[in-house]
Amino acid sequence: MTAPFERLLQPGSLGPLELRNRIALCPMGVNLGEPDGTAGDDLVAWFHARARGGAGLILVGSASVSYPDGSYDARQVALSDDRFIPGLRRLTDAVRAQGAASAAQLVHDGANSLFDISRGQPLLVPSKRRPPPNDELSLMLTPDELADTMAPFASPSAAYSVRVATDADLEAVVTAFAGAAARAVEAGFDAIEIHAGHGYLIDAFLSPQTNRRDDGWGGDATARATLLVEVVRAVRAAVGAGVAVWARIGAEERHRDPGQTVDDALTAARIAVAAGLDAVHVTSYAEPMVATGITDGHTPHVPGALLPFAARFRAELGMPVIAMGRLTPEAAEAALADGAADVIAMGRPLIADPDLPRKLAAGRRDTVRPCAYQYRCIGAIFRNQVVRCTVNADVGHEAAATESSAPPRSVLVVGGGPAGLEAARRLAERGHTVELWEASDRLGGTLRLAELADPDLLGLADWLAGAAVDAGVRVRFGVVDQEPPVDLDVVVDATGGRWDAVDGAVGPGDLEPFLRGDEGVLGPVVDVVGSSKAALSIARAVRARGRVVRL
Ligand SMILES: Cc1cc2nc3c(=O)[nH]c(=O)nc-3n(C[C@H](O)[C@H](O)[C@H](O)COP(=O)(O)O)c2cc1C
Ligand code: SF4
Numbered sequence: 001m002t003a004p005f006e007r008l009l010q011p012g013s014l015g016p017l018e019l020r021n022r023i024a025l026c027p028m029g030v031n032l033g034e035p036d037g038t039a040g041d042d043l044v045a046w047f048h049a050r051a052r053g054g055a056g057l058i059l060v061g062s063a064s065v066s067y068p069d070g071s072y073d074a075r076q077v078a079l080s081d082d083r084f085i086p087g088l089r090r091l092t093d094a095v096r097a098q099g100a101a102s103a104a105q106l107v108h109d110g111a112n113s114l115f116d117i118s119r120g121q122p123l124l125v126p127s128k129r130r131p132p133p134n135d136e137l138s139l140m141l142t143p144d145e146l147a148d149t150m151a152p153f154a155s156p157s158a159a160y161s162v163r164v165a166t167d168a169d170l171e172a173v174v175t176a177f178a179g180a181a182a183r184a185v186e187a188g189f190d191a192i193e194i195h196a197g198h199g200y201l202i203d204a205f206l207s208p209q210t211n212r213r214d215d216g217w218g219g220d221a222t223a224r225a226t227l228l229v230e231v232v233r234a235v236r237a238a239v240g241a242g243v244a245v246w247a248r249i250g251a252e253e254r255h256r257d258p259g260q261t262v263d264d265a266l267t268a269a270r271i272a273v274a275a276g277l278d279a280v281h282v283t284s285y286a287e288p289m290v291a292t293g294i295t296d297g298h299t300p301h302v303p304g305a306l307l308p309f310a311a312r313f314r315a316e317l318g319m320p321v322i323a324m325g326r327l328t329p330e331a332a333e334a335a336l337a338d339g340a341a342d343v344i345a346m347g348r349p350l351i352a353d354p355d356l357p358r359k360l361a362a363g364r365r366d367t368v369r370p371c372a373y374q375y376r377c378i379g380a381i382f383r384n385q386v387v388r389c390t391v392n393a394d395v396g397h398e399a400a401a402t403e404s405s406a407p408p409r410s411v412l413v414v415g416g417g418p419a420g421l422e423a424a425r426r427l428a429e430r431g432h433t434v435e436l437w438e439a440s441d442r443l444g445g446t447l448r449l450a451e452l453a454d455p456d457l458l459g460l461a462d463w464l465a466g467a468a469v470d471a472g473v474r475v476r477f478g479v480v481d482q483e484p485p486v487d488l489d490v491v492v493d494a495t496g497g498r499w500d501a502v503d504g505a506v507g508p509g510d511l512e513p514f515l516r517g518d519e520g521v522l523g524p525v526v527d528v529v530g531s532s533k534a535a536l537s538i539a540r541a542v543r544a545r546g547r548v549v550r551l
Pocket of ligand 2: 348349351352370372375377378391392
C-alpha cells in the first residue's frame with residue numbers, strides 16, 4: 001500500500017529546477033504590492049505564508065514586464081526596472097528560507113491593461129477589435145461591483161484607445177520580457193514562467209479571434225506563435241541554460257468563434273518548446289464577457305476540468321507539465337499517478353489553507369480548510385481590491401497576523417454557527433479558555449442549511465466545528481435561556497444568523513426538510529424573495545427539484 005499523497009509529496013523537477021514536492025502555488029495577482037509597483041511587507045508576507053505552509057514552488061503571478069504600461073493595476077508586481085529588485089529580493093529570500101523555490105510569472109497585459117486605461121494610454125493589441133460580444137458579465141454585477149470594476153475608466157486621466165502593435169513595439173516587448181527575466185534572476189527567483197494565456201498580449205497573438213495580421217506576426221497557428229517564440233528565445237538568452245523557463249499556455253479558447261483550438265495550442269507549445277522551454281503550464285481561456293467566461297476558463301468551477309488537456313500536452317510534447325484547475329489533494333495525487341502531470345499547481349486551495357501541503361505531510365488531511373468555491377478572491381481582484389477569502393479571514397492580512405500578547409481570559413461564545421465557531425477557535429488558538437453554548441444539538445447554524453442549497457459549501461461547517469474542538473473549545477449543546485456565569489471575562493454574542501420572516505413564506509424549518517427530500521413541503525410554483533447569493537442558491541436548488549421558481 002502506498003502512503004497517502006506519496007507522489008504529491010515526493011521531490012520533483014522542472015528542467016534544472018529541483019522541488020521539495022510537487023505542489024506549486026498557482027500564479028495569482030493579489031493586489032498586495034505597493035502603489036508604486038514595489039514589493040512591500042504585505043506582498044512578502046502573503047508569499048512567505050504559502051512557502052511556510054509547505055508548497056514546493058511559489059509562483060509569483062503577473063509580474064509586469066513594462067510597468068506602468070501593459071499592466072492591470074498600480075499594485076501589480078513589476079520587473080520593468082531595477083528599482084523593483086530590492087523588494088522582490090526580500091520576497092524570494094523569505095520563500096527560500098522556508099525551503100520553497102520561487103518563479104516569476106512575466107506578463108504584458110495587452111488589451112487587459114486597465115492601468116493603461118486609467119492613465120489615458122493606448123492598449124497594445126495585435127489587430128483592431130472585432131465587434132464586442134454581448135456583455136453578460138456587467139449585467140450580473142451589482143451597482144457597487146460594477147462601479148469598482150469600472151473604476152479605472154472613471155479616473156480623471158482615463159481614456160480608452162488601442163494601438164495596433166508595430167514591429168518596433170513588438171521588438172520592445174520582446175526586449176522587455178528579456179530584461180524582466182534577467183531582473184527576476186537578480187532578485188533571486190529560481191525560475192521564469194512566461195504568461196502566454198488568459199487573453200494577455202502573447203495570448204492575444206496566439207488567438208485567431210484577436211490576431212488578424214498577415215505580416216509574419218499573424219496567419220496560421222505557427223505564425224501566430226511568433227511573438228511567443230521570440231519571447232522564449234530572448235528570455236532563454238537572458239537567463240542561460242541553468243534557470244528553468246516555462247510558459248503558461250491556454251489549451252483552448254471557449255465561447256469564441258474563431259478561437260484557439262487544442263491543435264493550435266499544441267502547435268504553439270511545440271515550437272515554443274523547441275525555442276527553449278523546460279516545461280509547459282497548461283491553462284485555458286474563455287471569452288470574459290460571457291457570464292461563465294472565467295469559470296469555463298483558467299479558474300474552472302468543474303473539478304479537474306483542465307486535466308485532460310494537461311495529459312494530452314504531456315503525452316504529445318514529451319515535456320514536464322504543470323497541471324491545475326480545482327484539484328483536491330486526492331485528484332492531484334491521482335493525476336500524478338495517471339501520468340497527467342509532473343507538478344500540480346493549486347490556487348484557491350492554497351488561498352483557503354496555505355498550510356495544506358504541510359498538513360498532508362503530517363497525515364492531517366482532515367484538518368485542511370476547504371475552499372468553498374464562492375469566488376470572493378478573484379472577485380476582489382476584478383473589483384481592483386486586495387485579495388480576500390470567504391473561508392480564511394487572514395487572507396490579505398498576513399503581514400498583520402501575530403501571536404496575541406493579551407493575558408489569557410475566560411470567554412463564553414453564545415451560538416455555534418459559523419461566526420461563533422470562528423470566534424471561538426481564534427480565541428482558543430490565542431490561549432484563552434473558551435466555552436461555546438449552542439441551543440440546538442448540532443454545530444454549524446444556518447451554514448448547514450446553506451450547504452444543502454449550495455453543495456460547494458459542504459465540508460466548511462464540519463471544518464469549523466472540528467477546528468474549534470481541536471483548538472480546545474469546550475462545547476455545550478442544548479443551552480437555552482441560561483444566564484452566563486458571573487466570573488467570565490468576556491461573552492461573545494454570536495446568535496446573529498436569522499431568517500427575515502416574510503408573511504406566508506416558509507422558514508428554514510420547512511426548507512431544510514424539503515432540501516433533504518421531504519417533497520410535501522413546497523407546492524409546484526415557488527416564489528423566492530431577494531437576489532442575494534443565498535436567494536439564488538435556494539432558487540437553483542428548488543428548481544433542481546422540479547419546481548417552477550419565480551425570483
Ligand atoms: C485571486 C486570483 C488571482 C489570479 N491571478 C492570476 C494571475 O495573475 N496569473 C495567472 O496566470 N492566473 C491567475 N489566476 C488563475 C490561477 O492561476 C488558477 O489558474 C486558478 O485559480 C485555477 O486554479 P485553482 O483551481 O487551483 O484555484 C488567479 C486566480 C485567482 C483565484
Ligand atoms: S473560499 Fe472562495 S474566496 Fe476563498 S479561495 Fe475559495 S473561491 Fe476563493
